[in-house]
Amino acid sequence: MSETENLDDLLQHGAVKAGQGLLGWRLYVKDGNQLIGGMITETEAYTEDDEASHSFKCKTERNQVMFDSCGRLYVYFTYGMHFCVNIVTGAKGRGEAVLLRAIEPDKGLDTIRARRNFRSDKELANGPAKITQALAITDKDNGIKLNQDKFILLPPEKAVKFCKLPRVGIKQAIEKLWRFKVCD
DNA sequence: AGGGAGATTTTCT
DNA sequence: GAAAATCTCCCTA
Numbered sequence: 001m002s003e004t005e006n007l008d009d010l011l012q013h014g015a016v017k018a019g020q021g022l023l024g025w026r027l028y029v030k031d032g033n034q035l036i037g038g039m040i041t042e043t044e045a046y047t048e049d050d051e052a053s054h055s056f057k058c059k060t061e062r063n064q065v066m067f068d069s070c071g072r073l074y075v076y077f078t079y080g081m082h083f084c085v086n087i088v089t090g091a092k093g094r095g096e097a098v099l100l101r102a103i104e105p106d107k108g109l110d111t112i113r114a115r116r117n118f119r120s121d122k123e124l125a126n127g128p129a130k131i132t133q134a135l136a137i138t139d140k141d142n143g144i145k146l147n148q149d150k151f152i153l154l155p156p157e158k159a160v161k162f163c164k165l166p167r168v169g170i171k172q173a174i175e176k177l178w179r180f181k182v183c184d
Numbered sequence: 185a186g187g188g189a190g191a192t193t194t195t196c197t
Numbered sequence: 198g199a200a201a202a203t204c205t206c207c208c209t210a
Contacts, residue, residue: 044202052202054195062195079203080192086202099202129203169202 004071004147006155011070011089015096018070018089019045020180022098024156028107029135035152036108037135038125041182042101044167046086048094051172055095065143066095073151075132075142082129085137087146087153101168101179102126105134 010021020043028037046053046066054063054076065074066088074086074097086097103125105112112134116124125134132138146153161184164177 046202054202058196060196076202077194078201080194080201082203084202101202127203133204167202171200 007147007153008071011087012091013089015045015047015089015098016178018087019043019098019178020162022087023162023180023182024158024160026106026154026156027100027103027135028152028154029137030150030152031108031111031136034108034111036105036111037152038103038105038107039156040100040102041104042126043180044099044101045096045178045180046099047090047096050176050178052167052170052174052176053095055097059095063095066097067093068143071146073137073141073144073146075137075139077139078129083132083138084128085132085135085141099128100131101128102181103131103134 011018022040022043026039028035048055050056055066059067062076065072068088069092070089072088074088075083077083086099088097090096105124112124116134125131160182162180163183165179165181166174166177167179
């Protein structure tokens with residue numbers, strides 16, 4: 001089974017499972033012939049039946065990528081100045097995705113430090129909008145498929161443990177423990 | 185080191 | 198017209 005088939009298998013089982021399964025995977029962006037990125041350490045799941053989701057009972061111009069086939073990026077603009085990036089999950093026609101909340105960069109560190117204004121290593125990509133700064137992801141990348149050209153997602157080198165936590169920055173459906181974070 | 189406010193514009197009601 | 202899946206700076210202890 002190829003890497004791409006592994007990934008599809010993980011993503012097709014829905015955002016909640018995919019959010020947990022994506023922890024430990026490594027996301028890289030090709031920049032010339034160098035790779036920039038690192039390991040995914042925190043995610044959140046959003047589904048069509050979820051009041052807090054952009055896709056809740058309504059397909060719009062902004063969220064249409066969430067309804068497309070899985071393995072694509074859904075990039076949106078928020079708070080007047082930030083981009084956030086999701087990985088689309090589920091079957092085509094289902095509006096769901098997994099928000100990437102934190103990454104531990106391990107390739108292209110010089111480039112990332114420069115983009116992040118030489119903050120401490122902990123602060124390089126430990127937030128949804130910080131990831132898009134570190135990897136230079138913008139609305140131009142909305143809808144692009146993983147493992148086709150610019151974006152690469154590789155399986156974990158080893159299994160990771162994680163905790164389930166409430167999601168951040170939303171006021172709807174706060175009872176759902178759909179934030180997943182790598183921990184000891 | 186921890187909390188609070190400001191930045192700034194798209195998207196949807 | 199208001200809220201938004203946020204970040205950073207600046208203030209106080």
